[in-house]
Amino acid sequence: MAEAWAGRRRGARLLDLLLWACLTLPLAVEQLAMPRSGALRWGLVAAGAAVAGAAVLLARRRPLWALGLPVAAAVLLWSVDISAPSSALAPFALVAAMAYLAGRRLAEGRPVLVLTGWLAAAGLLLGIGVRAVQDGVFGAVTALHSWIVLAIALVIALLLPWLFARYRTTRAELAVAGWQRAAWLERERRITAEQARLRERSRIAQEMHDSLGHELSLIALRAAALELAPGADERTRAQAGEVRAGLADATARLREIVGVLRPGTGVSAADDGADTLGMQSGGADIDALVRRAAAAGMSVRLERSGPEGEVPDAVRRAAHRIVQEALTNAAKHAPGAAVAVAVGHGRETTSVTVRNGPAPAGGGGRAPGGRQGLAGLAERARMLGGTLAAGPDGAGFTVRAELPHRAARAVADADLAEEPDGGGESVRRFASGRERVRHSLTAAVVVPVVGCLGLALAVVGLELYVNAGNEFDRAGFQALSVGQDRAEVERVLPRFQRLGGPPVAEPPPPPGAECRYYWSGEPVNGEEIYRVCFTGDRLADATAIPRSALSVPGD
Known part of the structure; x- marks a missing residue:
């Protein structure tokens, strides 16, 4: 592990060294090609190499500082030489490289904008101050014009690489998020499959408990009746007792199997399906259920009250289950006892009461039971907003339930209204992340573009403002003469000079002269620019420069 980490660090250092060389070489070539003195050129090359090296060293751990260094260098170079935006491109290449690295390593673009804005504002104040001291008001105007060009160049050098880096980073992050979501969906699929398996096991257990258990109890009840039937000989009674005992054992084993299939005592999500199966196998309604129990030899009577038409289906199923479970328990635990079933339907609730008396003497002992059926029915009643109470009542046993209609309707409406959410929380978080990325990238594009x-x-x-006052009429220019007093000349000069600096191919000015450039108000023979140069307090030169001098010959 340590060797792998050391190898990564060596590789990172080699990449940093290569990046520094690629950034320093064009800067050195550009500065050495500038018409400056040798010491100044080599000084600028050394300073540029140092700035590039420091930026590369900081780029991994302090990307914002690494970006601030070349931006500050470009602003400082412009403050010293306001022609820097048009004559020096290497500093902006360094800015673009650091902007790309910052976009890869910074999640927020606001610090970049704030840092660049502060540095640009500081450079503007410095440049305007320097030029105002040198050339007065027009120097400040010229500095402002050049600063705007610098600001546009910085925005372009920053924005495009940073956006490309953010695009690549966001794409990689979305790819990782997509794989994570795929893994989450796979886990969810396994969990859903496991839940479906458990629900199916619970449904099978519920069906066995409701249908098979009920049928076994009724058969045991018939065997007990045959065992106690008058006129039966001892052999028949013994065989009937063996059948009843075998059914008791089978019921106990069935209960054990149900406990394995459905651990716990709660109600599963598939109970509704189990209810339906129970109703289909045990009878269409409570009346049929009571008739089948009576046909099996149970002494049972049913009392009904109230109309059943407005009762919700969930309440019907719960009432059927309660009566079925209570009759099964009475047959198992108090065979031969009289059972009274009362079902009452009101406007807001349905009440179910099942009471059995004590078992007659010789009617058989209590079968073992886990009370899982009653516990499940109590949970079902609670989910419907009702209550279920079961316990001894004198010498007998009573099961009483109150089932409200309104809560059952609300549960049914919620089940009908429930729809798949398309992936749940992970989808919402994924979409929210994409929306935040979209907003941040939109802001990162809109703000610089508007700027x-x-x-x-x-x-x-x-x-437009400067050009309205920088034209020198031909007659006034021709009236100038070399050696004329400077104050006298300045009285006839336009308010502003030409923006853009000296022409590229102008004739050499007098040594040590301070020159100004004005557009010709009436161009004749291609004379577009008038140059006026001063040496001290005297006019040293007045030259008309042709239009062709504005560009390098051959361009």
Whole structure:
């Protein structure tokens, strides 16, 4: 493990070294090609290499600081030389590289915008201050114009690489989230399959308990009646007793099997299906259930009250189950005892009462029981908003239940309204994550684009304002003469100079002269720009520069 970690660190260092070399080489080539003194050129190369090295070193652990270094270097270079945005591209390549790395390693774009904004604002104040001291108001205007170009260049150098990096990072994160969701769905599928298996086991257990157990109890009841029937000889009675004892053993084993299939005493999710099966096998309704018990030899009577038409189906099924379980228990635990069943339907509730008296003498002992059926019925009644009580009542036993209609209707409506949620919480979290990513990327695009549009409009407005006052009429230019007093010349000069700096291919100006450039108000013979140069307090040069000097020959 340690060797693998050391290998990764060596690989990361090699990649950092390669990145530093790729960023430093174009910066050195560009600076060495600039028309500057040798010491200044090599100083700028060394400074650029140092900035690139520091940014690469910080990029892994402090990506925001790594981005701030080249941005600050570009702003500082512009403050010293306001032509930097158009003459130096290597610093912006370094900014673009660090912006990409920051996009890969930073989740939020707001710190990047805040840092860049503060540095750009500081550079604006510094550049305007320097140029205002050197050239006055027009120097400040020129600095503002150049700063807007710098800001647009920084936005482009930052935005495109950062967005591409965020796209790649977001895509990778969504891919990981997709695999995690697939694994979660696989686990959920296994859990759902296990739950379905348990529900099926519970349904089988419920059906065995309700149908088979009930039938065995009725057969045992018939065997007990045959055992006590008058006129039966001893052999018949002995055989009937053996049958009853065997049925008691079979019932006990059935109870054990039910306990294995359905651990616990709660009601399963499949009880409704078990109820339906129980009603179909045991009779269509409570009346049929009581008739079958009476036909098996049980002394049972049924009393009904109230209309049954408004009773919800869930209450009907629960009442049927309660009567069935109570009759089964009476047959097992008090064979031969009289049983009274009372079912009353009101406007809001249905009441069910099943009471059996004591077993007659010689009627057989109590069969073992786990009371799982009554516990399950109590839980069912609770889920319907009702109650079920079961216990001794004098010498007998009574089961009494109150089942409200309103709660049963609410449960049924909830079951009908329940629909698959398409994956549950994981889908909602996945969609929420994608929505947050979409909003953040939208904001990261909209804010810089709107900012660039605003800056572009500011450039256009500033140029229109300056161009309205930087034209020098031909007659005034021709009236100038070398050696003329500077104050006298400045009285006839336009308010602003031409934006954009000196022409590329202008004639050499006088050594040590301070030159100004104005558009020609009336171009003649291609003379587009008038250059006026001062040496001290005297006019040293007045030259008309042709339009062709605005670009490098051959472009």
